[in-house]
Amino acid sequence: MxxxxxxxxxxxxxxxxxxxxxxxxxxxxxxxxxxxxxxxxxxxxxxxxxxxxxxxxxxxxxxxxxxxxxxxxxxxxxxxxxxxxxxxxxxxxxxVPGAELAKRAFVHWYVGEGMEEGEFSEAREDLATLEKDYEEVVAEAIDIEAEE
Known part of the structure; x- marks a missing residue:
């Protein structure tokens, strides 16, 4: 991705x-x-x-x-x-001048609205899984193209 x-x-x-x-x-x-x-x-x-x-x-x-x-x-x-x-x-x-999303500067806003900090870690893990799935599909597509 x-x-x-x-x-x-x-x-x-x-x-x-x-x-x-x-x-x-x-x-x-x-x-x-x-x-x-x-x-x-x-x-x-x-x-x-x-x-x-x-x-x-x-x-x-x-x-x-x-x-x-x-x-x-x-x-x-x-x-x-x-x-x-x-x-x-x-x-x-x-x-947003000085945006600090990567440094977790806005996490407190989400937590204040009821979201849990663990949900951020879970979302990162889900993205990593999705990335692996895409890699597998690409590998399969390359194998299929090579066979043809």
Whole structure:
């Protein structure tokens, strides 16, 4: 499972940069946009969930996805018929200055609302299990493709 975020724009340029939906969609698959240090061009995707925020038109999203599918610039496994799921949140993205989610800075809010701290550990374990499941499915898909 890979996470990506695009566009990543400096605070100085954020008010002048206007990227089109196709440019943003293409940027998502660039190694520089990945949240992990890897090159996604050396493997295949099983699925992709694209979430757009702000002033985005569904027609532009569909055209961008169709363009990626027809150009085959991004490789997907053959055994999955529906590669893309897309969503649009019409609220513009917001930044939380000094966001400290990775340092558990907001855990107390969730605990204050009735959530238990153990649920965070459980969620991490569930994600690790999901990641293993995906790795197994990819390995099986590669074996099937090799046999053909």
């Amino acid at each position: 890979l996470s990506s975020y695009a566009p990543v724009i400096s605070a100085a340029k954020v008010y002048h940069e206007q990227l089109s939906v196709p440019e943003i969609t293409t940027a998502v698959f660039e190694p520089s946009s990945m949240m992990a240090k890897c090159d996604p061009r050396h493997g295949k995707y099983m699925a992709c969930c694209l979430m757009y925020r702000g002033d985005v038109v569904p027609k532009d999203v569909n055209a961008s996805v169709a363009n990626i599918k027809t150009k085959r610039t991004v490789q997907f496994v053959d055994c999955v018929p529906n590669w893309f799921k897309c969503g649009i949140n019409y609220q513009a993205p917001t930044a």
